Amino acid sequence: MRESQTRRPHPAPRSETADQLLAAAAALMTERNTIDVPVADVAARAGLNAALVNYYFRTKTGLHIALVRRDAEVAVAEMNRLLATGLPPAEKMRRHLTGIIRTFQRCPYLYRLMRALLRDADSKAAREIVEFFSKPVIETQKAILQEGIASGAFRPVDPMMFHLCAIGACDQLFAEQSTLRWSFGVAAIDDDLARSYGEFVVDLLMKGFLARA
Amino acid sequence: MRESQTRRPHPAPRSETADQLLAAAAALMTERNTIDVPVADVAARAGLNAALVNYYFRTKTGLHIALVRRDAEVAVAEMNRLLATGLPPAEKMRRHLTGIIRTFQRCPYLYRLMRALLRDADSKAAREIVEFFSKPVIETQKAILQEGIASGAFRPVDPMMFHLCAIGACDQLFAEQSTLRWSFGVAAIDDDLARSYGEFVVDLLMKGFLARA
Secondary structure (H helix, E strand, O other), rough: HHHHHHHHOOOOOOHHHHHHHHHHHHHHHHHHOOOOOOOOOOHHOOOOOHHHHHHHOHHHHHHHHHHHHHHHHHHHHHHHHHHHHOOHHHHHHHHHHHHHHHHHHHHHOHHHHHHHHHHOOOHHHHHHHHHHHHHHHHHHHHHHHHHHHOOOOOOOOHHHHHHHHHHHHHHHHHHHHHHHHHOOOOOOOHHHHHHHHHHHHHHHHHHHOOOOO | OOHHHHHHOOOOOOHHHHHHHHHHHHHHHHHHOOOOOOOHHHHHHOOOOOOHHHHHHHHHHHHHHHHHHHHHHHHHHHHHHHHHHOOOOOHHHHHHHHHHHHHHHHHOHHHHHHHHHHOOOOOOHHHHHHHHHHHHHHHHHHHHHHHHHHHOOOOOOHHHHHHHHHHHHHHHHHHHHHHHHHHHOOOOHHHHHHHHHHHHHHHHHHHEOOOOO
């Protein structure tokens, strides 16, 4: 953690101007359904000078990381509130997994942005995102799993394997736009589809698809 | 299906020279751990003139699609053999899901190549790959699910939701190299990890993680 903070060229932006630029980037990425949005367009949308993007984020990648960080902060705060509840572990896990899908649905650019930044595992971007987003998700899952295994509600499962399997299942709705369109005739992921997919994933991961004897 | 064939600029390569170029591309992508391999390097590795890449595949994307098609043919043949066996549906599904993970492990470039080609759902590449790879996978899963539901071995599940959830879980080992490295200290996916992940995914999807009463 300390190493990653030392390596980060800029602290997370806190200024109102930086927040406006992030909001403009998010809005344009959502409207245009792509993460390839020119910095000049972001500045214009925010009604600000393009030089401010360089000032606050240094590079386009810096802007992208800051946007993921902004959304991660909301998600991590949600996870911390969930862990602090007295809900039974099965209900915590249900809400946690549903929350992952809801986050990607609420921020339609986020899945692609994270994939692009995580593609090169050697990059500083990948290390930072793992630090401020993947690790809190993994720790949340570990805590819920430990509680559920201790109480006898869950079978013992390996946290790393569980993490990959659960995240893969949750993310896939957002990874498979080509298959959705050309195999299933689904042109866009609306809130109904995201909600019913969330219910399906949680149910399948929790109960499996084998019929009970 | 017919429309996609009409749109395809070249038929699948059948010549020995084209096969040599594909084998060279696969070898270089595997060795260098990247799909960004120059066409000139592919030709040099095959001991052939770079103009032949243009002749057989027209573009670098054409070469990439042909390589995915080559690997898809092996996987689809395996799926067809599996469907023709008299194995119980649970065993068929177990082997099918394990086979997906084995395919990505055997062809370490394949996951990234497919992600890159499927990224733009509007592209011809995405439509072709859905046609020759995703659709046979979906049909295989549908057939096994129908058989299992009819025999009472499986709970009734929606084939589209199941497809997304199962493929997402299987693929994720290959999508999460950054998290594997920086959160779990896993530098490379060896055969042991791929095999044990396969067992975990199959087990979790089939049985779920809730403890049986």
